[in-house]
Amino acid sequence: MSGNTFGLLYCVTSFGESHGPAYGGVVDGCPPGLELSEGDIQKELDRRKPGQSRHVTQRQESDRIEVLSGIFEGKTTGTAIGFVIRNEDQRSKDYSALADTFRPGHADYTYWQKYGLRDYRGGGRASARETMIRVAAGAIAKKWLRERYGVQVRGYLAQVGRTSIPFESWDAVDANPFFAPNAAMVAQLEKQMDELRESGDSCGARVNVVASGVPVGWGEPVYGRLDADIAAAMMGINAVKGVAIGAGLGATVASLWEWQWA
Amino acid sequence: MSGNTFGLLYCVTSFGESHGPAYGGVVDGCPPGLELSEGDIQKELDRRKPGQSRHVTQRQESDRIEVLSGIFEGKTTGTAIGFVIRNEDQRSKDYSALADTFRPGHADYTYWQKYGLRDYRGGGRASARETMIRVAAGAIAKKWLRERYGVQVRGYLAQVGRTSIPFESWDAVDANPFFAPNAAMVAQLEKQMDELRESGDSCGARVNVVASGVPVGWGEPVYGRLDADIAAAMMGINAVKGVAIGAGLGATVASLWEWQWA
Amino acid sequence: MSGNTFGLLYCVTSFGESHGPAYGGVVDGCPPGLELSEGDIQKELDRRKPGQSRHVTQRQESDRIEVLSGIFEGKTTGTAIGFVIRNEDQRSKDYSALADTFRPGHADYTYWQKYGLRDYRGGGRASARETMIRVAAGAIAKKWLRERYGVQVRGYLAQVGRTSIPFESWDAVDANPFFAPNAAMVAQLEKQMDELRESGDSCGARVNVVASGVPVGWGEPVYGRLDADIAAAMMGINAVKGVAIGAGLGATVASLWEWQWA
């Protein structure tokens, strides 16, 4: 409830820092009787894993999950599912130069102001490595939703900087390092990303997520409606600055070039 | 926790339907010692009140708040602040034709599917009249934040359909029925809204909210960061389909005309 | 979450002070389709009402509940059930002498230390009148549990001071002002209470509550097991200092006369 737990009935708690011994999480509220193995979760973690192309962080990690509870004889038992993912490539010496410097746009400064001290090792708790826990907890949820309700949740890269990526097929998504749903765009994206990195800059991006087969009536009115829960979950991800649902901001039918303070 | 309560330390619970006897709310966690009167809250409710121009719903309501607890001798006591706002213009007969019809885009159908029955009187719990409770709870929070921390929270209409509204001044905001921050735009907005209503259509809009003086470090890492809480609160408001913070979606530096499914 | 809300799925929020305008509450999470009238709740409130015998507080209150939401056409709708109970006998002048005095064993001093100010009117928020909200919320829950699951929840006075009251019949319980399950004990209880009041003293008592027909498996392991939820709810009631379940403290098979610090 102090920020590291999310959800009410399917409830995820997370811990871990970028250069501590391990990340870990607890999924509380997973229904019993779901067939579940570490492999089911590992498959999704592998998609997230760093070091798989030159376009992502080069940190070397196997991101190997170990499930410590909640599964017995290949099925969930209804009890809390605890798991850990060890950090292997801790190289915390690499970050020692940062002990006296704040990186612009990073949460280092905020943590320092809030807590009066600072874990300068690669972002500490604010590192995007924490999204491993969301991926693991999401993998379990996705399996349950698919098997129990036929709900399918999928995502893809829809835009990078000014470049929109037209949707071609779901098959294309896993066939390139950008998760772009359009094979014809990949060469352009590689070029754009290489130029960006050479320029020492970064840019924003847009990700589309599609959930299909969702029954009518999920979520709770009024403050807990599904849109609100999703918005909170998305905006809690590092670097996410906006979220829209359905027609979303296109509902204004207007140029959003000027989406800044007036 | 079943959807009608929001917040952890400053915690708001809401009830009421469009054509029931009353709306009401409970603010739990307001610090003691805040000078507070019904007038402080009423002032904000009056800004929200229907029937004040031809551009909003013509329902006649005084939206008069009655505070029932939590204030003693002009100050908050630290105990829960309960309040009610009576519905005066209930005219539920007006809605009888809707008993057999679902309005497109309204939550009627969802409630019916979720709960197996339907309150067809003007949207029932899904009516935007519920935002009164958020306004009242927000009025108390804003007063505390301003007096205790110097934080100021203000908003204005930034876009209607394709029409962007350049920010001129905060003074302009309260001088027109649109809360537009630009007097020169008002005539155009009136024309646009009149045409829209005559065409029997509606359109999207964008509202900008600016909080100034916010200290570094508010919010809880990682799932409860301030962005996430704000996103949930905003997306819980009727008809809100997107929310962005800071540079927001402008961070993609790209045309967002195509902000729809690919 | 700041103390005035209890429960997760069936969630009760409470407000009100002894001499403010009204008490009120919100029941969130009551299932839809339950036949429910104000009379169903009033019936239980009437059992709790003061001034019904010389053995309880003589304050005159009708404790009339007004339900403001969540019921439509005689049935619960699934939305939050808000209600208020007006204070009629406020006589706050009667308490003015207490403005400079703390009553031993009352929470006045605690509130004053915690919040820095004090509502000296009859105990303010700490008044046992707040149990009205629990009675009202409990009345709704009891009706649902009985109709949906056949669960019956009943209670009686089992001991007053040193006097144990042997259980005779449930019928006896409502036939005397003590809710004693034994008609033959009533005269003795009246005498004991009269003597106690004349002596200017008070004493402890024990209440037994029996829930029958409860299905196996309710409650959540491990911190939220049913025993724990019940214990919290009971110990949150004014003046309750101990709670036991099942064989309870009798499990020690020992004299508990010395149930004090060793």
Added chain:
Amino acid sequence: MSGNTFGLLYCVTSFGESHGPAYGGVVDGCPPGLELSEGDIQKELDRRKPGQSRHVTQRQESDRIEVLSGIFEGKTTGTAIGFVIRNEDQRSKDYSALADTFRPGHADYTYWQKYGLRDYRGGGRASARETMIRVAAGAIAKKWLRERYGVQVRGYLAQVGRTSIPFESWDAVDANPFFAPNAAMVAQLEKQMDELRESGDSCGARVNVVASGVPVGWGEPVYGRLDADIAAAMMGINAVKGVAIGAGLGATVASLWEWQWA
């Protein structure tokens, strides 16, 4: 929120089964800047450890804690403290005979009814080994409370079956395997326990916990008062059937021999 998380600001989440790979927990909300080592926690776990006398379970476990996050350079950082405790003595074959048998008074049957399957290995999630997590989380809390507020929390065995144990000194408590505060009683307790084990029976006991130096005003009125939180925490412990605070049940000044249903 589904039962394995306890607390609001200092929030503990727990996982693990008696014969799974490990137990673990997450403490969220520990203030930053507390000097904390694994040794601080291990010290308390060692007091709880099985196999230290013939009077407790003979399972051999080192109950070694490994802290995985939330501490940097010897101090808490304000982020979630995750930890694991490996099970070493899993011997799950020993329990295979139980796969077709329910032990009286154990939660096996409840789990089976609730979740539709059963982890028969030594009680699974219902094993009292789970109290390790409470001990670990409590060790951190106790250290903070002592250093920051001077609050001291201590406990001792006050009664076993019919045998009351008069309090002599805190020094005595750690000098015998029963945590009895009275050296002169130890021989009698050993004899009583040996006889009890030989008879194949068990008995109840009473533990007294004393918190000294607690400031006025902790806890939240009204449902979240400190008594209620403590009662929930205590009753959530395996086998605890009753809890009392202050004068407690002694307030009835009466024989409680008959503390059963009337």
